[in-house]
Amino acid sequence: MDGPTLTDPFSTAPRWVIASHNEGKIKEIGDLIAPYGLAAEGAAAIGLEEPEETETSFTGNALLKARAAAKASGRPALADDSGLEVAALDGAPGVYSARWAGEPRDFRRAMERVEAELAASGSDDRSARFVCALALAAPDGEERVYEGTVEGELVWPPRGDRGFGYDPIFQPRGEAITFGEMEPAAKHAMSHRADAFRKLVKDVFGA
Numbered sequence: 001m002d003g004p005t006l007t008d009p010f011s012t013a014p015r016w017v018i019a020s021h022n023e024g025k026i027k028e029i030g031d032l033i034a035p036y037g038l039a040a041e042g043a044a045a046i047g048l049e050e051p052e053e054t055e056t057s058f059t060g061n062a063l064l065k066a067r068a069a070a071k072a073s074g075r076p077a078l079a080d081d082s083g084l085e086v087a088a089l090d091g092a093p094g095v096y097s098a099r100w101a102g103e104p105r106d107f108r109r110a111m112e113r114v115e116a117e118l119a120a121s122g123s124d125d126r127s128a129r130f131v132c133a134l135a136l137a138a139p140d141g142e143e144r145v146y147e148g149t150v151e152g153e154l155v156w157p158p159r160g161d162r163g164f165g166y167d168p169i170f171q172p173r174g175e176a177i178t179f180g181e182m183e184p185a186a187k188h189a190m191s192h193r194a195d196a197f198r199k200l201v202k203d204v205f206g207a
């Protein structure tokens with residue numbers, strides 16, 4: 001393709017701003033980008049505000065967060081908007097996954113709400129998936145977005161204290177343990193975030 005490409009601004013920048021205020025995500029993204037010689041700083045670490053997530057899609061919110069951080073920092077920014085989609089709840093909590101945990105965030109409460117709504121639905125379909133949209137934005141306005149998913153089933157009660165958010169109730173399809181019980185490396189081999197990241201890497205680094 002002719003015209004400006006994203007390859008240079010993103011693949012040559014030594015530091016990306018990770019446009020997230022979620023420590024669990026920042027750690028996972030740090031693990032994923034380390035092999036590419038990139039360092040990352042979380043948005044809170046450089047004093048950026050958390051923008052209001054006004055879009056109704058993961059890609060829309062990821063772009064909104066990446067743009068805001070690139071503009072405020074003058075550096076390439078990577079944002080992640082992600083969440084849990086429960087089939088029997090028509091995809092809820094979806095983009096509201098963080099908001100179901102209330103303020104301050106309490107994911108025990110969010111997981112209990114998922115289980116309660118599932119029981120109220122009367123459905124015995126426990127399938128769910130995690131979705132992750134990763135957006136890259138450069139200060140000059142260039143941007144790209146990639147989406148990844150992982151399919152699985154919901155378990156109850158929650159199991160494991162690794163990971164973050166809804167990990168203790170999510171068991172990836174074909175596995176016997178939840179993301180909450182998994183080693184970080186095992187989660188990185190199959191997660192929605194890793195799936196989106198593989199697409200980003202192929203595009204930005206050609207790898």
Ligand SMILES: O=P(O)(O)OP(=O)(O)OP(=O)(O)OC[C@H]1O[C@@H](n2cnc3c(O)ncnc32)[C@H](O)[C@@H]1O
Pocket residue numbers: 019020021022025050053080081082083084097098107130163164165166167179191193
């Ligand atoms: O917006 P930022 O600042 O990045 O942080 P956030 O926690 O608000 O993130 P989101 O708006 O993308 O909300 C997504 C929520 O979905 C949940 N989630 C996303 N990825 C997850 C994962 O890998 N494991 C468990 N829960 C996850 C998690 O609870 C997040 O808070």
Ligand SMILES: [Mg+2]
Pocket residue numbers: 053098
């Ligand atoms: Mg958020």
